[in-house]
Amino acid sequence: MTASPVVLIADDEPLLTELLEFRLGARGYQTVVAHDGREALAKLDEAEPQAVVLDMMMPVHDGFEVLRRMRASAKYAETPVIMLTARRGEADVVGALELGADDYLVKPFLPEELMIRLGRLLAGKKV
Template sequence: MNVMRSAPAKAPPGGTAPHILVVEDEQALGTLLAYNLEAEGFSVERAERGDEAELRLNEAVPDLVILDWMLPGVSGLEICRRLRAREATRTLPVIMLTARGEEAERVRGLSVGADDYVVKPFSVPELMARVRSLLRRSRPERVASRLSAGDLDLDRETRRVRRGVRDIHLGPTEFRLLDYLMERPGRVFSRSQLLDGVWGQAVEIDERTVDVHVGRLRKSLSRGRERDPIRTVRGAGYSFDETFGKA
């Protein structure tokens, strides 16, 4: 069995990143999709065969499936048909990928229950937008567009962060780091866990890199006597202070 994971197989509990299963037998495309989804803050799991995907879906139901039409083992079309026949996955959002562009084939894909249909080659930003749009309709509680704590506000759609009336300019990594910590206030993450959650498990970088980026994030977030929302837990790691902004 050749299942590649970028995150734990179990669907995450409420309040954590939406979990997406990418079923694509073209390894380069699967890697590209996983990279971009993780950069958007999603938890990603990959499978390259239809029968492997069915095993993962039987173990735990993700929040959304990106499903290639043509797969070894079991076709994407058949997987989608079976998903719609099961009570647990009847409403599971499915985006189908295919090289077939004819209208009749699109109708066939949608007729078995796919929620959206994307023809290869496609624009990755457009696919990311479709993923978020579909999740907002089907799992609105899992894709909050804004995170707020006290006078700190993070807008995922515009990629802007404000503290009071002040705009805070963050690099892409610091933005993802803040997003990751703010979504889970009070939870302490080790450097290794942050590397997996923010950078991705495939990235091989030193854990001290986390300290560098946390330092940059802190410098951007707090000025003068402003309270630091990032808490260092000695010997354990970092967390977003759950008491930040509370009386």
């Protein structure tokens, strides 16, 4: 199966999700967007993404809660997650990594850096 990887973008900033959809689409990824934590959890089951780009500060469920539920689920425990957030405090970074985030980028970020980090995570994942 050589279908392009599906990436779930979970962020409540429409301009950012549009930018990521464009950049990921240009790299051959399929994208699915969620604008809050509840929608992100629903889209996980609908789209079964190969990776997730997850904001920490979202309505309904924050990124920590989405990540916690993913890691507690046998189905999504190994799905690569990149936290992409404005929260740069040590407790935020360490907390996300302890919960099982695979990577952590602080906004504002370099879109190309995100593409490289995502590509590395997906290359290391055996599908």
